[in-house]
Amino acid sequence: MFEIAEPHPLSLNADPDILNDMDSDLHGVKRFYPADSLKSPRFTGPYTFARLPHSRELEVLDAVFVGVPFDGGVVFRPGARFGPSAVRQASLLLRLYNPYLKVKPFDVLNVADYGDVVVAPSSIEGTYQRISDEFNKILREDVSPIVCGGDHSITLPILREVSVKYGKIHVIHIDAHLDMVDSHFSQKYTHGTVFRRALEEDLIETEGSVHIxxxxxxxxxxxxxxxxxxxxxxxxMTNVEEKGLEAICREIKAALSGKNTYLSLDIDACDPSCAPGTGTPEIGGFTPREILKLIHGLSGLNIVACDLVEVSPPYDHGEITAFLAANLIFEMLSLVALRSCAKK
Ligand SMILES: [Mn+2]
Incomplete structure (x- = not known):
């Protein structure tokens, strides 16, 4: 069995009268909440993640949803530039309480939708510069970024800024692929080379870091x-089948307990039957139940930032990939909220 924390008092302390108000004041502190779907229908815009307010007031925020709509790093099917907008749209049904992890993330953290990084679609170097500039600002203000790609190449400049903030970082990389290729078509920066470049740049603490x-x-x-x-x-996945997710999560937690950790989730870790909308699908992946179990099994770790990448809406069907991604981002946000509870 997983050890899932009891509800932290901080996670349950919101004043019910102000709960759900978009821009409330709690004890003199500006608070951000998703719009109340009992007062305004979910399909009334603007479309932000979980109907949160759009804000870049980093000084009052604890975490931000950030879109990075860039797919210039793919080597096969494009379309991930439309990932953030599809995930926002699919996130309209998200509610306030996470019953699996027993936390109300929006009570613990002041969260807003930061909007998108203004990428340069034809230039990976130009995009990397813009990602670095934006994440440098976010991290400098002690705000945790919850990132939605974009293809996996966007993770490298984020890791650069995370390592500026925290030093060499431990990584949990959930993906069908290692993304450790040296180059594609003589190009050093693609979505398949990201972790090799990050190691070469000495951004990652390899002891305890995992690909799964x-x-x-x-x-x-x-x-x-x-x-x-x-x-x-x-x-x-063969190891997962033989060892079981519970044993693997126990192993990961034992190795990374208390360590600053970056969680990077490529949606192609999930099976194409539940996540067809992605650039490089591989059969035999996680079901939604299994990926939930994996994420919940990481609760208690010191996740300082995370990304979910490679949602490609043009290849999606009935929004199933986008719905899965939106819900997984809510679970990842909940992990960051639990980290914040543990620190208080
Ligand atoms: Mn990947």
């Missing part, structure tokens, strides 16, 4: 062993 969900055909018989040589622990 790895599966599918590989570039060579050495790809997996080379990744292991670079220092991450690897849990393939």
């Amino acid at each position: 969900g790895i599966r599918g055909s590989l570039f060579s018989e050495r790809e997996l062993s080379e990744a292991l040589d670079l220092g991450f622990k690897v849990f393939t």
Whole structure:
């Protein structure tokens, strides 16, 4: 069984009269809440994540949802530039309480939708500069970014800024792929090279860092062993099947307890039957129940920032990928909220 924390008193302390007001005042502190869907229908805009207010007032915020609509790093199917808008749209049904993790994230954290980074669609270098500038601002104000991509190449400049703030960072990388290729078509910066570049730039503390969900055909018989040589622990889907998620989560938690950790979730970790809208689908992935179990199994870790990447709406069907992604981002936000509870 997982150890899931009892509700923290801070997670349950909102005044019910002001709960849900978009821009309330609680004991003189400006508070942000999702719009009340009992007062205004969910499909009335503007469309922000979970119907939160749009704000860049970093000085009063604890966490922000940030869209990074860039897909210039893909090597196969594009479309992830439309990920943030589809995820916002699919997030309109999110409510206030997380019963799995027993936390009300919007009571614990002042959260707003920061809007999108203004990327440069034709330039990965230009986009990286803009991502760095924006995340430098966010992190400098002690605000936790909850990021929605975009393809996986956006994670590198975010990791650069996270390591400026926290030093070398531990990474939990949930993905069908290792994303440790040296280059694609002689290009060093793609969505498949991101963790190799991050290691070369000395951004990641490899001891305790993990790739989980790895599966599918590989570039060579050495790809997996080379990744292991670079220092991450690897849990393939076969390992998941044999060991079980509970044992794996226990192992990850034992290694990363108390350590500053970045959580990066590529939606292609999930099976194409429940997440078809992505750039590089691989069969045999996590079901929604399994990915929830994995995320809940990480509760209690010191997650300082996180991303969910590679949602490609043009390849989605009936918004199923976007709905899955929106809900997984709510779970990740809840992990960040629990970290904040533990610190108070
Ligand atoms: Mn990836």
